[in-house]
Amino acid sequence: MTPVSESEPMDPQTAFALLRHAREARTHAYAPYSHFPVGAALLAEDGRVFTGCNVENAAYTVGNCAERVAIGKAVSEGARRFLAIAVAGPDDSVACTPCGACRQVISEFGPDLPVVMPDGPDRYKLTNMRELLPGAFGPASLAAAREGR
Numbered sequence: 176m177t178p179v180s181e182s183e184p185m186d187p188q189t190a191f192a193l194l195r196h197a198r199e200a201r202t203h204a205y206a207p208y209s210h211f212p213v214g215a216a217l218l219a220e221d222g223r224v225f226t227g228c229n230v231e232n233a234a235y236t237v238g239n240c241a242e243r244v245a246i247g248k249a250v251s252e253g254a255r256r257f258l259a260i261a262v263a264g265p266d267d268s269v270a271c272t273p274c275g276a277c278r279q280v281i282s283e284f285g286p287d288l289p290v291v292m293p294d295g296p297d298r299y300k301l302t303n304m305r306e307l308l309p310g311a312f313g314p315a316s317l318a319a320a321r322e323g324r
């Protein structure tokens with residue numbers, strides 16, 4: 176997939192391609208408890224795409240979200256710089272915004288990282304963590320506390 180710059184507006188071809196990867200990943204969702212399958216696709220700066228799906232558990236609280244599975248896969252394979260993440264919930268006509276835990280994890284890797292969500296068959300919504308998680312606790316918060324700021 177063609178790498179794009181994070182500062183550029185998301186080009187529609189890349190957005191739709193990433194959404195296709197997220198929908199494909201959604202087919203692997205393990206969601207026997209919620210029946211709410213989610214897929215995610217994360218585009219790394221080097222062009223690699225890392226996908227994830229939600230992985231639930233009989234001990235409900237240890238289930239993981241699609242976004243964090245994708246980020247974990249990417250980081251464990253050496254990717255840390257990302258250009259966009261697409262998230263596809265069960266219904267392509269309703270944008271599925273990342274949960275609070277995922278907002279925190281996405282924010283770690285880029286407050287401005289474009290988040291693409293399907294919004295009908297040929298439309299998508301774009302947002303980022305600056306919008307969804309304003310005032311996030313991040314690496315700078317740790318440094319500020321250490322230095323007494």
Ligand SMILES: O=c1ccn([C@H]2C[C@H](O)[C@@H](CO)O2)c(=O)[nH]1
Nearest residue numbers: 209211213229240241272273274
């Ligand atoms: O953005 C989201 C929102 C929810 N879920 C998962 C968690 C759980 O398995 C199911 C219902 O919340 O959907 C995700 O993977 N990503």
Ligand SMILES: [Zn+2]
Nearest residue numbers: 240273274277
């Ligand atoms: Zn989540």
